[in-house]
């Protein structure tokens with residue numbers, strides 16, 4: 001198994017509570033993704049899409065099963081292992097409050113990731129941030145603005161831009177286009193398309209929108225009640 005491949009094998013996620021008892025949020029999930037492939041995970045609300053995304057980035061551990069990145073089982077990884085792999089795998093969620101520092105400027109939020117995870121010098125960092133701002137149709141003037149004063153859509157684009165700036169091997173996106181207007185949606189999808197082509201980054205794209213899935217993905221898995229009910233290649 002090479003760099004950029006994902007194998008999700010017999011994964012189950014069971015939540016237990018006193019009121020509900022055992023709830024199977026994910027049942028026997030099996031997905032294999034080759035390097036540079038883009039997988040859309042589509043399904044109705046509550047079908048388990050975000051749960052699967054959380055497992056892929058170590059926010060939760062599965063009840064059973066294995067998840068292999070580059071052939072390595074990530075399920076036993078602890079906080080330190082995840083931290084040392086931040087360059088490899090990046091995630092963007094609908095709510096960007098967990099990834100961006102609201103008090104700091106847009107520029108310093110992105111630059112911090114570049115300082116920590118790449119070897120770009122100051123001039124290269126600035127160039128990269130300006131180029132990516134253009135790619136997502138964001139005005140350079142916003143770079144000096146504290147994140148807390150950006151709109152929800154701008155914050156989402158900024159966190160995507162931040163994740164892509166460091167050119168990860170894997171990019172996990174959960175509902176990154178929901179609630180955005182048509183122009184912003186187009187900008188986000190174009191950026192994802194280009195990143196996948198240029199860096200051969202493997203993307204997992206959680207969405208409700210078949211149209212968005214068709215545009216940027218070559219594979220699709222459709223979920224229902226915690227199970228994958230259909231899986232295959234998208235023909236464009």
Ligand SMILES: Nc1ncnc2c1ncn2[C@@H]1O[C@H](COP(=O)(O)OP(=O)(O)OP(=O)(O)O)[C@@H](O)[C@H]1O
Pocket residue numbers: 015016023025043044045046047048049050051052
């Ligand atoms: N920590 C938890 N404890 C108990 N149940 C949970 C937990 N997290 C998720 N669930 C349940 O698991 C199911 C799947 O949730 P999930 O968020 O993965 O769905 P989704 O397909 O992403 O939905 P949406 O499209 O609305 O975001 C839901 O019924 C949810 O209530």
